[in-house]
Amino acid sequence: MSGSKSPRNLIARHLLDVPRSGIRDFFDIVSTMKDVISLSIGEPDFDAPWHIREASVFALEKGATSYTSNLGLLKLRQAISRYVNSNFGVRYDAEKEILVTVGVSEALDLAVRALINPGDEVLYHEPCYVSYAPVVAFAHGKPVPVATSMENEFKLTRELLEEKVTKKTRILMLNYPNNPTGAAMTSADLQEVAEFAVDHDLIVITDEIYAELTYGQKHASIISFPGMRERTIFLHGFSKAWAMTGFRAGYSCAPPELTEAMMKIHQYTMLCAPILSQEAAIEALEKADHDVVEMKSAYEKRRKFVHASFMDMGIDCPLPGGAFYVFPHVGELGLSSREFALKLLDEKKVAVVPGSAFGACGEGHVRCSYATGLEELKVAMSRIGDFVARLR
Amino acid sequence: MDELLKMLKENALEKAENLAKMLDMPVDEVRAKIREYEETGVIRGYHAIVDEDKLDLDRVTAVIEVKVTPERDGGFDRIAKRISKFESVKDMYLMSGTYDLLLFVAGPNLKEVASFVSEKLATIEGVTSTSTHFMLKTYKHHGLLMEAQDEYERLKVTP
Ligand SMILES: Cc1ncc(COP(=O)(O)O)c(C=O)c1O
Numbered sequence: 001m002s003g004s005k006s007p008r009n010l011i012a013r014h015l016l017d018v019p020r021s022g023i024r025d026f027f028d029i030v031s032t033m034k035d036v037i038s039l040s041i042g043e044p045d046f047d048a049p050w051h052i053r054e055a056s057v058f059a060l061e062k063g064a065t066s067y068t069s070n071l072g073l074l075k076l077r078q079a080i081s082r083y084v085n086s087n088f089g090v091r092y093d094a095e096k097e098i099l100v101t102v103g104v105s106e107a108l109d110l111a112v113r114a115l116i117n118p119g120d121e122v123l124y125h126e127p128c129y130v131s132y133a134p135v136v137a138f139a140h141g142k143p144v145p146v147a148t149s150m151e152n153e154f155k156l157t158r159e160l161l162e163e164k165v166t167k168k169t170r171i172l173m174l175n176y177p178n179n180p181t182g183a184a185m186t187s188a189d190l191q192e193v194a195e196f197a198v199d200h201d202l203i204v205i206t207d208e209i210y211a212e213l214t215y216g217q218k219h220a221s222i223i224s225f226p227g228m229r230e231r232t233i234f235l236h237g238f239s240k241a242w243a244m245t246g247f248r249a250g251y252s253c254a255p256p257e258l259t260e261a262m263m264k265i266h267q268y269t270m271l272c273a274p275i276l277s278q279e280a281a282i283e284a285l286e287k288a289d290h291d292v293v294e295m296k297s298a299y300e301k302r303r304k305f306v307h308a309s310f311m312d313m314g315i316d317c318p319l320p321g322g323a324f325y326v327f328p329h330v331g332e333l334g335l336s337s338r339e340f341a342l343k344l345l346d347e348k349k350v351a352v353v354p355g356s357a358f359g360a361c362g363e364g365h366v367r368c369s370y371a372t373g374l375e376e377l378k379v380a381m382s383r384i385g386d387f388v389a390r391l392r
Numbered sequence: 393m394d395e396l397l398k399m400l401k402e403n404a405l406e407k408a409e410n411l412a413k414m415l416d417m418p419v420d421e422v423r424a425k426i427r428e429y430e431e432t433g434v435i436r437g438y439h440a441i442v443d444e445d446k447l448d449l450d451r452v453t454a455v456i457e458v459k460v461t462p463e464r465d466g467g468f469d470r471i472a473k474r475i476s477k478f479e480s481v482k483d484m485y486l487m488s489g490t491y492d493l494l495l496f497v498a499g500p501n502l503k504e505v506a507s508f509v510s511e512k513l514a515t516i517e518g519v520t521s522t523s524t525h526f527m528l529k530t531y532k533h534h535g536l537l538m539e540a541q542d543e544y545e546r547l548k549v550t551p
Pocket of ligand 1: 239
């Protein structure tokens with residue numbers, strides 16, 4: 001390597017333009033500290049149900065150590081097809097329309113890369129999951145955030161979208177129930193977004209990873225609206241509702257041409273998802289409804305507890321409709337959300353994620369995950385209460 | 393089952409204030425409901441789940457299968473009630489299958505339990521046979537694994 005080259009010259013330019021993740025930044029600080037109660041974890045505190053793990057162990061003992069079809073095990077794709085049909089009311093062909101991926105993370109990347117020509121614009125809401133803008137930028141597309149706010153419950157509206165759409169817009173990405181806000185959209189909310197997508201002839205990438213985790217309302221998906229099936233890439237996975245983050249298992253459902261395009265990238269870059277995770281995923285779809293219900297019921301109680309605790313502190317905190325996050329507004333306490341998080345960590349050893357890590361409009365908020373044991377949550381809430389009282 | 397009962401079954405020591413928050417109910421209502429459950433006998437009592445293997449107690453537990461000749465009036469009930477009154481019988485069930493009653497019997501040592509079986513239990517009229525199994529080690533009790541497993545450590549911050 002030539003000694004004169006600075007890293008800036010070595011690294012691809014479009015990569016240098018993507019800022020370091022605010023989450024990693026914060027992670028580095030938290031990991032130097034001891035005895036921290038963390039509400040910054042975007043994954044379930046539960047281990048994957050034992051019978052799901054056991055299915056993987058059983059497969060390993062039988063000798064499941066090989067590649068699978070690029071698309072994934074047919075048995076799994078068939079199980080996905082049945083699951084999506086019975087829970088979302090849309091039928092996908094297990095042979096041509098379903099691709100098993102290494103988490104929704106990979107599926108997002110594949111979907112974006114399969115669709116984008118350099119310069120194409122991609123609409124997505126902020127606050128949102130940290131990977132949306134980067135994957136678009138990696139594919140030489142232009143990420144165009146649509147800011148949502150607490151006033152409209154962090155929902156996307158046609159009005160907000162119309163302000164940002166241009167002739168170059170090709171894709172709309174959305175994720176409800178939402179990480180980090182916990183916002184969920186109803187069928188009525190989604191209708192105008194679906195009409196917007198049809199009117200502007202956009203492809204929709206819908207990230208339904210929290211679909212099972214809605215509270216007090218039934219999950220609604222944009223996939224169920226007229227004209228959507230042929231223009232939607234439906235993404236889902238096992239990380240959240242089945243507590244299987246480490247298995248790295250997800251999938252995409254989309255019309256044959258789109259699936260084929262994503263598969264082309266997947267086959268050369270990933271080959272296939274790990275077979276042991278696929279075996280576990282079959283068990284998850286076929287035998288774990290009860291586990292999902294049990295975990296959800298635990299989240300639901302914690303959600304009410306955390307929400308009520310913030311309200312008791314006089315902090316504005318929308319009651320989330322789904323996922324396992326609350327996104328309270330701490331803006332009027334005189335600190336930026338990053339300062340709030342750092343000071344809380346320093347003084348009370350409670351880690352929350354600054355809302356700004358999920359987009360500029362997350363400023364003033366912090367994300368607290370309630371996928372954390374109840375005993376820890378109680379201590380954390382009482383410490384945050386002390387902290388807020390002192391700031392006032 | 394009522395959500396409140398489920399939560400108390402998991403942790404009977406949970407404060408009423410916290411239960412109220414989680415159930416989105418006024419605290420007074422939570423307290424009143426618990427009192428009602430206690431008064432109507434839905435809640436029979438509260439106890440700690442103790443890992444007795446940790447205590448070096450002089451105590452053994454036996455599981456005893458008992459065959460009984462049912463009676464024309466009342467089937468197994470009269471004999472079952474009679475057996476269940478012994479202090480050393482901690483749990484007892486009527487079972488389907490190759491025997492009739494299943495007893496969990498505790499005693500200070502093997503000898504005491506054996507003499508309970510031979511002198512008290514087997515001699516009851518109507519008891520036709522008994523089969524006694526001593527427990528050697530508890531792996532799981534009341535849904536809890538007794539041997540704490542090392543927690544697999546998670547990252548402190550993830551997206
Ligand atoms: C909205 C959203 N999409 C995707 C992912 C990534 O999921 P996976 O584990 O399936 O890659 C996450 C994980 O936090 C998420 O919150």
